Amino acid sequence: MARPRTAFFVSDRTGITAEMLGHSLLTQFDGVRFNEVTVPFVDTLEKAREVVAKINQQGAADGERPIVISTLARTEIAQAVGEADALFLDCFEIFISPLERELGVRASHAIGRSHSVADFVNYHHRIESVNYTLSHDDGVSNRDLPEADVILIGVSRCGKTPTCLYLSMQYGIRAANYPLIPEDFSSTRLPAQLRPLRGKLYGLTINPERLQQIRNERRPGSQYATLANCEFEVREAEALMRQEGIPFLDATSKSVEELATTILQQAKLVRRIY
Amino acid sequence: MARPRTAFFVSDRTGITAEMLGHSLLTQFDGVRFNEVTVPFVDTLEKAREVVAKINQQGAADGERPIVISTLARTEIAQAVGEADALFLDCFEIFISPLERELGVRASHAIGRSHSVADFVNYHHRIESVNYTLSHDDGVSNRDLPEADVILIGVSRCGKTPTCLYLSMQYGIRAANYPLIPEDFSSTRLPAQLRPLRGKLYGLTINPERLQQIRNERRPGSQYATLANCEFEVREAEALMRQEGIPFLDATSKSVEELATTILQQAKLVRRIY
Numbered sequence: 303m304a305r306p307r308t309a310f311f312v313s314d315r316t317g318i319t320a321e322m323l324g325h326s327l328l329t330q331f332d333g334v335r336f337n338e339v340t341v342p343f344v345d346t347l348e349k350a351r352e353v354v355a356k357i358n359q360q361g362a363a364d365g366e367r368p369i370v371i372s373t374l375a376r377t378e379i380a381q382a383v384g385e386a387d388a389l390f391l392d393c394f395e396i397f398i399s400p401l402e403r404e405l406g407v408r409a410s411h412a413i414g415r416s417h418s419v420a421d422f423v424n425y426h427h428r429i430e431s432v433n434y435t436l437s438h439d440d441g442v443s444n445r446d447l448p449e450a451d452v453i454l455i456g457v458s459r460c461g462k463t464p465t466c467l468y469l470s471m472q473y474g475i476r477a478a479n480y481p482l483i484p485e486d487f488s489s490t491r492l493p494a495q496l497r498p499l500r501g502k503l504y505g506l507t508i509n510p511e512r513l514q515q516i517r518n519e520r521r522p523g524s525q526y527a528t529l530a531n532c533e534f535e536v537r538e539a540e541a542l543m544r545q546e547g548i549p550f551l552d553a554t555s556k557s558v559e560e561l562a563t564t565i566l567q568q569a570k571l572v573r574r575i576y
Numbered sequence: 577m578a579r580p581r582t583a584f585f586v587s588d589r590t591g592i593t594a595e596m597l598g599h600s601l602l603t604q605f606d607g608v609r610f611n612e613v614t615v616p617f618v619d620t621l622e623k624a625r626e627v628v629a630k631i632n633q634q635g636a637a638d639g640e641r642p643i644v645i646s647t648l649a650r651t652e653i654a655q656a657v658g659e660a661d662a663l664f665l666d667c668f669e670i671f672i673s674p675l676e677r678e679l680g681v682r683a684s685h686a687i688g689r690s691h692s693v694a695d696f697v698n699y700h701h702r703i704e705s706v707n708y709t710l711s712h713d714d715g716v717s718n719r720d721l722p723e724a725d726v727i728l729i730g731v732s733r734c735g736k737t738p739t740c741l742y743l744s745m746q747y748g749i750r751a752a753n754y755p756l757i758p759e760d761f762s763s764t765r766l767p768a769q770l771r772p773l774r775g776k777l778y779g780l781t782i783n784p785e786r787l788q789q790i791r792n793e794r795r796p797g798s799q800y801a802t803l804a805n806c807e808f809e810v811r812e813a814e815a816l817m818r819q820e821g822i823p824f825l826d827a828t829s830k831s832v833e834e835l836a837t838t839i840l841q842q843a844k845l846v847r848r849i850y
Binding site for chain 1: 616686735
């Protein structure tokens with residue numbers, strides 16, 4: 303197998319954007335192994351020179367020049383990092399010029415714009431929605447349930463909690479979740495407190511074998527984790543959601559991001575964070 | 577004020593990468609107002625044509641052609657979207673060619689690579705770390721505290737919970753948090769159960785005025801939310817952290833992403849999600 307190539311994701315802020323873009327670009331190259339290194343907060347020329355040294359050192363160790371994917375707002379910092387012996391792809395440099403021409407405005411090239419002005423508003427919405435989601439996780443409290451933007455329902459361990467957290471962290475959505483438990487299936491009706499909130503319900507389901515695996519890690523050897531029980535619960539939960547006309551998604555092979563984004567779109571939720 | 581321009585973030589997946597990159601590019605243009613529209617899951621030619629219609633319609637309404645920033649792996653879909661009357665900036669198209677030349681390998685141009693192979697491993701780590709973080713939020717349980725990768729300490733409402741959640745969701749870090757309460761200050765020592773875990777502690781602090789504001793939203797008019805009490809708690813908490821040699825960050829003007837990324841880097845935590 304070929305030696306791995308090193309990719310650096312360099313940013314003057316958190317590096318999350320460079321890392322997400324870079325990672326998805328690199329996964330397009332089958333058969334190449336990559337070491338991925340994120341270097342955040344490169345916001346001075348001194349730090350830029352340190353990164354250059356690190357990149358060059360890595361290139362010497364690898365025997366191949368590294369790949370650098372960056373988001374660097376300030377031109378002089380981008381230029382300094384660009385002096386490394388590497389393939390240098392800077393998202394700002396590449397995109398800012400066509401945007402300047404299109405808009406007829408010069409870019410500010412200032413660091414950290416995306417978090418400055420709207421920061422307090424976003425922070426407030428995020429804290430508020432995360433608090434809401436945490437206090438309405440797993441049916442813990444049903445107080446204020448009508449204030450939810452969306453209420454995820456589904457059997458225990460089908461992925462409701464991380465999806466709710468992603469909706470609240472990323473989009474500022476107040477996402478509650480309510481587990482469907484075996485007692486709910488006997489009546490073949492929605493739990494009483496959910497009935498008036500039908501318009502806010504969105505379901506998750508999961509492949510029973512996958513559910514068994516997840517539950518077994520949590521409570522090994524329990525009745526709760528048997529395949530027969532998982533099959534029963536999933537079948538009943540799906541039947542209930544179908545009967546009640548509640549839209550639902552299969553979480554088995556979807557990431558938390560995909561589930562959250564799909565629900566945002568399909569349930570036409572209004573995000574509070576940009 | 578000039579009319580707003582519309583920017584579309586178009587993706588064959590969740591659109592989160594295009595949206596983050598696009599948003600940070602647009603914030604570089606002071607004085608231009610933007611309507612930002614994310615269009616995820618554009619993974620067929622039919623959907624591409626629908627997006628083109630939507631973009632052209634918006635351009636006609638705005639009287640200015642929209643800006644399109646996209647991450648589209650499949651060439652034919654990117655080309656179809658590129659037919660819209662817009663400034664079209666596709667991250668894949670721009671970056672894939674130089675990467676192909678550098679690596680000597682053709683890109684697969686397949687959709688959704690970044691979530692396929694490593695998905696189950698990432699999912700497992702994420703669920704596990706989110707569960708850990710939720711069950712160790714706000715000192716709820718101190719069982720398994722030694723299994724934490726990091727334990728955030730600080731006064732109530734200084735931002736520990738969202739930072740822990742971001743660390744677990746984004747990086748798969750088991751992040752516990754432990755509130756410092758007035759009783760902890762009288763002894764001027766760390767709470768007993770934290771003492772053996774000193775190497776895992778990381779502090780957050782906050783400006784007392786900002787803390788007052790946050791607490792007042794939560795419990796209006798309470799003693800807990802008075803400025804005098806906030807000043808006292810912050811001063812004591814900082815003194816304790818300094819005395820014990822615990823590193824800490826000021827959360828007042830930092831986003832949750834910045835706090836999490838800084839702690840990841842400074843505490844040299846090993847992420848489990850890529």
